[in-house]
Amino acid sequence: MSTMTSHEKIAKVESSPIGRKVAYWTVTVILAFSIALSGIGQLMRYGGNIDLVAGIGFPLYITNILGAWKLLGVIAIVIPGFPRLKEWAYSGIFFLMTGAALSHAFANDYGNGGFHMILPLFYAALGIASWALRPKSRRL
Numbered sequence: 001m002s003t004m005t006s007h008e009k010i011a012k013v014e015s016s017p018i019g020r021k022v023a024y025w026t027v028t029v030i031l032a033f034s035i036a037l038s039g040i041g042q043l044m045r046y047g048g049n050i051d052l053v054a055g056i057g058f059p060l061y062i063t064n065i066l067g068a069w070k071l072l073g074v075i076a077i078v079i080p081g082f083p084r085l086k087e088w089a090y091s092g093i094f095f096l097m098t099g100a101a102l103s104h105a106f107a108n109d110y111g112n113g114g115f116h117m118i119l120p121l122f123y124a125a126l127g128i129a130s131w132a133l134r135p136k137s138r139r140l
Helices: 006-015 017-044 049-055 062-078 083-106 112-133
Strands: none
Touching: 017 049, 017 062, 017 112, 049 062, 062 083, 083 112
């Protein structure tokens, strides 16, 4: 029976180059896929995107701006090289997602079970995790 605590097990995975790389790519792929789908949905004004934006009082053209920035941010994070651009993309995703959560909160549009706040904050947390786990080759 292992006597390692869960904290020690996590530290062991993080210190392992392979474990850290797997964790980075797992988190980053989930983040990139989610943000890309969101951006495409906004550019196409698909599904509930129009209701979400109009419901908090934003003009519909904001979907074009947000959708384009999301896709550009995903590309910047996923492609190799350009570490400074990656820093900007990570910060952009963080501000975009926390801004979305706050916009919904200020408009009293929490969604079912707070979904309109929980989802963007989850994406912000994924962005922080991806940034923290990124390999040295993707850092400044």
